Amino acid sequence: MKLAYWPGCVSRGFTPELHGSMAIAAEKLGIELVELDRANCCGAGIIAEHNQELADTLNARTFALAQQTGLAMMNICSTCQGAQSECQQRLDADSAYRAHVNEVLSGQGLAYEKGKDGWTNKNFLWVLVEDYGLDKLAERVTRPLSGLRVGPFYGCYVVRPKERLGYDEFPERDLYLEKVIETLGGEVVEYDGARKCCGFPVITMNRETSLRQAGTHVGDAIDAGADCLVTPCPLCHLNLDMQQPEAAKVVNRDLGLAVLHLPQLVALALGAEPKELGMSKHIASTGWVEDKLSAVPA
Amino acid sequence: MATYTLKVRRYQPESGEGPYWEEFDVDLDPSLSVLDGLLQAKDRDDGSLSVRCSCRAAICGSCGMKVNGQSTLACKTQIGEAFEAANRRNGESEPIVVEPMGNMPVIKDLITDMESTHWTKIRRVTPWLLPHGAPPEREYVVEPESMIDITQSMACIQCGACVSSCLSMEADPDFIGPAALAKAYRFVGDPRDAETEERLHDLAHDPHGIYDCTHCFSCIDACPKGVAPMDQIMRLRRKAGEHGIDDDPNNGHNHVTAMTKIIEKKGTNDESLLIQESYAPGVKGKLKPTKGAIKGLTESLPTVLRAIKTGKARSLSKLIPGIHPKLPDGAQDEVKAIYEHAEEHREEFNVYIHGEEDVEPEPDETKMEETA
Numbered sequence: 016m017k018l019a020y021w022p023g024c025v026s027r028g029f030t031p032e033l034h035g036s037m038a039i040a041a042e043k044l045g046i047e048l049v050e051l052d053r054a055n056c057c058g059a060g061i062i063a064e065h066n067q068e069l070a071d072t073l074n075a076r077t078f079a080l081a082q083q084t085g086l087a088m089m090n091i092c093s094t095c096q097g098a099q100s101e102c103q104q105r106l107d108a109d110s111a112y113r114a115h116v117n118e119v120l121s122g123q124g125l126a127y128e129k130g131k132d133g134w135t136n137k138n139f140l141w142v143l144v145e146d147y148g149l150d151k152l153a154e155r156v157t158r159p160l161s162g163l164r165v166g167p168f169y170g171c172y173v174v175r176p177k178e179r180l181g182y183d184e185f186p187e188r189d190l191y192l193e194k195v196i197e198t199l200g201g202e203v204v205e206y207d208g209a210r211k212c213c214g215f216p217v218i219t220m221n222r223e224t225s226l227r228q229a230g231t232h233v234g235d236a237i238d239a240g241a242d243c244l245v246t247p248c249p250l251c252h253l254n255l256d257m258q259q260p261e262a263a264k265v266v267n268r269d270l271g272l273a274v275l276h277l278p279q280l281v282a283l284a285l286g287a288e289p290k291e292l293g294m295s296k297h298i299a300s301t302g303w304v305e306d307k308l309s310a311v312p313a
Numbered sequence: 314m315a316t317y318t319l320k321v322r323r324y325q326p327e328s329g330e331g332p333y334w335e336e337f338d339v340d341l342d343p344s345l346s347v348l349d350g351l352l353q354a355k356d357r358d359d360g361s362l363s364v365r366c367s368c369r370a371a372i373c374g375s376c377g378m379k380v381n382g383q384s385t386l387a388c389k390t391q392i393g394e395a396f397e398a399a400n401r402r403n404g405e406s407e408p409i410v411v412e413p414m415g416n417m418p419v420i421k422d423l424i425t426d427m428e429s430t431h432w433t434k435i436r437r438v439t440p441w442l443l444p445h446g447a448p449p450e451r452e453y454v455v456e457p458e459s460m461i462d463i464t465q466s467m468a469c470i471q472c473g474a475c476v477s478s479c480l481s482m483e484a485d486p487d488f489i490g491p492a493a494l495a496k497a498y499r500f501v502g503d504p505r506d507a508e509t510e511e512r513l514h515d516l517a518h519d520p521h522g523i524y525d526c527t528h529c530f531s532c533i534d535a536c537p538k539g540v541a542p543m544d545q546i547m548r549l550r551r552k553a554g555e556h557g558i559d560d561d562p563n564n565g566h567n568h569v570t571a572m573t574k575i576i577e578k579k580g581t582n583d584e585s586l587l588i589q590e591s592y593a594p595g596v597k598g599k600l601k602p603t604k605g606a607i608k609g610l611t612e613s614l615p616t617v618l619r620a621i622k623t624g625k626a627r628s629l630s631k632l633i634p635g636i637h638p639k640l641p642d643g644a645q646d647e648v649k650a651i652y653e654h655a656e657e658h659r660e661e662f663n664v665y666i667h668g669e670e671d672v673e674p675e676p677d678e679t680k681m682e683e684t685a
Contacts, residue, residue: 028582053641058576059572067659068659108668212527212528224481296623298625
């Protein structure tokens with residue numbers, strides 16, 4: 016499997032461990048990634064608050080760069096997925112609007128074509144379940160995550176709005192994390208916050224609301240007996256992990272729950288070591304997860 | 314006809330007891346609604362089961378509640394589909410879970426107090442026209458085209474499902490919320506209203522206003538009428554920016570401006586610069602901290618220090634705002650060209666109004682010519 020790969024900004028910013036882990040996971044899965052190093056930020060829904068056409072055109076450029084490779088596109092961020100799907104919905108809805116946006120891209124030898132050879136843009140979670148396949152994933156597991164209790168945390172942008180995010184065709188997209196956790200040999204922890212908001216989008220605008228959201232979900236997962244959370248969204252990771260000590264202050268309780276990126280969880284089950292996956296860079300200690308897994312040799 | 318189990322969250326304040334769950338078996342065709350199921354249970358098993366309803370056709374907006382955790386109208390939710398939704402993960406014997414709406418007090422069983430939250434918040438946004446000058450002799454005359462923009466927010470039936478689902482309000486009950494802000498846009502976008510700027514200023518300057526939405530899309534999925542309240546909130550932010558309202562207490566406008574500027578210059582996000590500029594935007598080379606800027610920046614410090622300690626943010630480009638690399642090989646110039654084009658046109662395409670049907674000129678005509 017070969018894919019055009021958009022790593023997003025955060026995986027090369029404050030979650031550098033994600034970028035490295037995706038490379039390791041891809042190698043272990045046998046997926047070849049062609050990184051789109053000329054592509055730009057998706058705007059995270061924020062640039063659209065300033066100028067919607069600007070956000071649409073920026074993402075049309077990224078789509079066009081991916082289409083130029085002749086490959087389907089993969090991202091590793093729920094927020095990229097949501098922001099890009101939103102722009103794609105508008106671009107796909109009207110040929111005149113698409114032509115208008117393509118006007119400026121044509122000067123750069125680029126064009127976004129609707130539905131070109133069945134072209135898709137999917138995040139790693141969707142690729143893993145829909146295109147790679149859970150059976151094939153199961154075959155590659157060398158260190159089942161036996162006894163590891165994992166709470167899924169999706170990130171809003173891959174669960175809502177359902178009508179925009181392909182749930183008609185793939186109605187179980189909001190159950191994929193559970194399926195992946197089970198395929199890797201782990202145990203799914205049910206808790207209230209799995210599909211709720213981490214609060215990250217308002218961290219600079221309403222810090223208390225933001226941290227209360229993160230702290231509540233982490234606390235609920237701890238109460239449900241989770242050893243860790245797993246998320247396909249690095250922005251959720253920033254609030255759930257990087258801000259966890261601050262969130263603990265707002266919800267006024269001890270937290271301390273490891274939060275893994277999805278590629279880290281996959282790579283661990285495929286035999287990678289926590290150190291090479293950058294887990295020591297996390298703010299909430301991953302020691303407990305590592306101890307549990309060390310009982311199972313890779 | 315099939316038998317379904319409804320697991321209903323019940324509460325009778327006069328009993329002095331807390332809420333409890335009760336299960337009712339109902340026999341219905343799968344195409345009938347969850348509301349039909351509740352009314353059958355009320356009729357057959359317990360006349361005291363309390364539910365608010367009227368039209369049963371998703372018009373009146375009375376029967377807002379949560380079905381399997383999803384805020385919706387009970388009359389618009391088919392019981393067969395609700396059963397499937399309840400059993401997506403755990404076999405085939407899970408009951409359909411029915412609860413009163415969230416984010417508002419429960420009066421009895423499935424009836425919530427709409428007044429203390431929903432209607433109070435609606436009144437907060439001055440939900441009536443504020444035209445200037447003497448009224449015209451007859452009606453106000455407006456071009457139909459000028460009203461199209463607000464038809465989406467006008468579709469609201471005040472059911473409260475979006476308020477019930479709001480994840481921001483769950484963490485901050487003071488948030489004005491999706492229904493009221495969608496209603497606010499209905500008047501901000503109305504060509505007859507003369508206080509657009511005052512409205513925008515008010516909503517931006519309320520710390521629980523337009524910049525308190527966490528962008529979680531919950532209200533979009535909850536709304537039975539396609540109002541997409543979150544999209545209306547984003548329109549309000551965009552309009553506030555267009556009106557130069559840049560001094561809101563949440564640093565919301567600064568955040569949008571910072572992100573937009575950074576991508577123009579660098580193509581990808583410079584996170585340390587985004588944090589700094591969100592609180593204290595640089596204007597002509599000088600930092601202009603807003604009121605809460607020092608506090609905001611100080612509060613961010615422990616997080617940044619921890620990230621340096623673990624190695625997350627140890628490179629200079631992550632520590633020093635502004636030295637983040639540009640996109641390679643002329644790609645940054647391509648991004649700049651996009652900015653010039655999009656800032657000149659600023660088109661706003663609304664899928665609700667336009668529809669998703671792409672009316673691409675069909676190549677059929679050419680084919681027909683060829684055949685001819």
